Each structure stands twice: as C-alpha cells, then as structure tokens.
Amino acid sequence: MFAAYAARIDAEDPLSALELGERPDPEPPAGWAAVSVKAAALNHHDVWSLRGVGLPAERLPMILGCDAAGVDSGGNEVVVHGVIGDAAAAGGDETLDPRRSLLSEVHQGTFAEQVIVPKANLIPKPAALSFEEAACLPTAYLTAYRMLFDKAGAQPGSTVLVQGAGGGVATALILLGRAAGYRMWVTSRSEAKRDAAVKLGADQAFATGARLPERVDVVMETVGQATWSHSVRSLKPGGRIVISGATSGDVPPAELTRIFFLQLSVVGSTMGTRDQLGRLVRFCEQTGTRPLIDRVIPLREARDGFAAMIDGTQTGKIVFVP
Numbered sequence: 001m002f003a004a005y006a007a008r009i010d011a012e013d014p015l016s017a018l019e020l021g022e023r024p025d026p027e028p029p030a031g032w033a034a035v036s037v038k039a040a041a042l043n044h045h046d047v048w049s050l051r052g053v054g055l056p057a058e059r060l061p062m063i064l065g066c067d068a069a070g071v072d073s074g075g076n077e078v079v080v081h082g083v084i085g086d087a088a089a090a091g092g093d094e095t096l097d098p099r100r101s102l103l104s105e106v107h108q109g110t111f112a113e114q115v116i117v118p119k120a121n122l123i124p125k126p127a128a129l130s131f132e133e134a135a136c137l138p139t140a141y142l143t144a145y146r147m148l149f150d151k152a153g154a155q156p157g158s159t160v161l162v163q164g165a166g167g168g169v170a171t172a173l174i175l176l177g178r179a180a181g182y183r184m185w186v187t188s189r190s191e192a193k194r195d196a197a198v199k200l201g202a203d204q205a206f207a208t209g210a211r212l213p214e215r216v217d218v219v220m221e222t223v224g225q226a227t228w229s230h231s232v233r234s235l236k237p238g239g240r241i242v243i244s245g246a247t248s249g250d251v252p253p254a255e256l257t258r259i260f261f262l263q264l265s266v267v268g269s270t271m272g273t274r275d276q277l278g279r280l281v282r283f284c285e286q287t288g289t290r291p292l293i294d295r296v297i298p299l300r301e302a303r304d305g306f307a308a309m310i311d312g313t314q315t316g317k318i319v320f321v322p
Contacts, residue, residue: 001025002322003112004302005063006050014050015306020299023063026108028116033072035080035117038131039296040110041067042305042318043139043168045102050306054105065110065320066102069125069134077125079134079281080110080117081274095271102139102271111299113322123278126285136291136317137280139271143244144172145280146272147220148180151242153265156181158217161234163227165205166193169244171292171316173220174202179289185216187227196315200292218242225249232258240265292316 007019028034046064049055055062066082084107085100087093094100103109103117125134147169154160162173165186177184178201186197187208194205206212209230217239219231224246231241232255243266259266272280284290294316297305305318 001113002299003063004065004299004320005061005111006055007061009050009052009055009057009060011051014047015303015310017050018064018303018306019061020302023061023108023112026114026116031118032116033119033122035068035070035072035078035115035122037068037070037110037113037115037322039069039135040065040299040320040322041135041139042302042309042320043067044309045139046104046109046111047306047309049104059106062104063108063110063112063115064104065112065115066104067135067138068110068115069129069131070115072122076122077127077131078122079125079277080115080138081121081123081277082110082138083271083274084118084121087273093273095273111302111320121274123274123281126281128285129281129290132293132296132319132321133284133290134281135319136293137284138277140168140317141172141176141291142272142277142280143169143269144176144220145283146276147242147244147269148173148177148182150272150276151267151269152218152220153240154182154217157183159183159185159214160218160220161212161216161231162186162202162220163208163231164188164223164247165197165202166190166315167222167247168317169222170197170220171200174200175289175292176283178202179283179287185212187230215239220244222246223248225252228252229255232264235262235264237262238264240267242267242269244269294318296321298322
C-alpha cells in the first residue's frame, strides 16, 4: 500500500526524513480492525516525529499520522481514535495509562491506504460530517474539547482567553468555545492572525502580552514560557489555566506567590478519551460546527503539506486523501 512515512530522523531538516512509497499491508491481530483510510489530517506531531521527538530510530520506518476517518471491514464509516492505551489500567481513562501512545509512535499511523487499530478505537462517523471534516477531529479538536468541557470548569458565558491564535488547538478552541456560548478572547503577535481569529468567531483579539480590558475566568495555554506570565496575570482570583502544550519552552517563572495568594489553579490536559471523541463528533453534528480546513491534497503530494506546516503558511487543517 502507498504511505507517507519517516524513513530516518533529521532534527534540522525534517522534510528530508519523509519518504513516500510502498509499505506492507497491515494485518490486524485479534481485537484489532483494519480501516480503509478516506482522509487523514496532518498535525505538528508528525513534523516532530520526523525530528525524532517521541520516535526513536529503532522504530523506523514508521508510517506517520494520528488522525483518520474511513471505512472498516464491515462497510461502516468510522473516525479513528488515535490514543492506544488501556483504559482499565488507568481508572477508565486511557490517556492516563503510563504506557499509552499515539498512532505513529509505537504503532503504524494513518498516512496510508489502510491503518489498523483496536476495535474499541473506532467511533461511528455521522453522515453529516464529511470524511475530510471527521479526520480533523481526533487530535487538535479533541484536545480543545477536553480543555474546554472537561478541564476548564467554567460555565457557558464565561470569558476564556486563548494564547497564540493561529495554532491548530487554538483554532479548535475558538470554534468549539464560540458554539458552546463562551466569550472567547485570543492573543497573537501577528495582526493577520488576530484578524483571522475574529473572523473565525473570537469576540476580541489582543497583541501578545497586552493588558486586557478585564481579567478572565480561564486561560487556555499551549504556548508556554513566552506567554506564561501574561496568563497568570490575566486571571480573576480563583481562575484557572488549562495547559496542553509549551511550544515556546516549559520552564517559565512559576509566579507561585500570585498563584497561591489569588488561589489560581493550573491544570494539565492531554488529548482526550474515546468517549470524549464520540461526544465531540456529536457536538459537531448537533451544532453545525465544522473544523477549519486549509487544503485537501492527495497523499502522494504529502510533502507539500508537510512543507506548508513547517513554514507555517497554512490556516486550518491540512488533509490528505489516499
């Protein structure tokens, strides 16, 4: 089968580590299912894999891709949940399994004509969602869903600040938060990204680090070190930071005095469960919310999609179709 895979590791030039070509057809073990991939979405995780982050050389060659939608062997249209973990070993939450992994870390990923996953990792795809739309949900949008509706602890109508508009999770937060009735504020260093966020549904957009008109109930943090101080100082007393990434660094000043004196909470969040993915799919179906797609391109042209993500020229998800 044709696939896009990491053939080597190159931290400086990740695109040179990407190969497009034939790989063996997968054979599902007992309890696993084969899915004919109809669409698969690109994530920054795939670029980091080419750099060797979370993907050691001894696991190569590795088909990349965490997200997919397709058709199982029974003809059912499905969305693939990319977290491979044992929910029973982690109190019912597979993301808490210390041995969990994402597709393309230990098991071959979704940038291929077929992918195999545990049968429990398949979510029915409603007819209202296209394969391309459904394929965008399992990583960035599921991460945003969990941050907003599981970890934030804020009621609709609350003010939520999203640091770093333009990223995949930030875009998902704006779309999902707006649909759920939150007042969504965003920051970005880029005026173009601020304008795009407002067009997408953000109520207000501010320059990174700018003083806000009022303090917010929750901050959604994926940037880390560069925005941490602003996040802490933007919260109301008793407010909460939900963090799912630290792209600018993970060792900011902790500002512990402000955190304990104002009784702030800092909550970590990673991906989401199979059940949460199912609810996210229904949320999109019921509200009409759809992921923002930048482009849909053939898998054979995957190198162009990777190049766009590395250069940061895309707005929304890049989707591959075999």
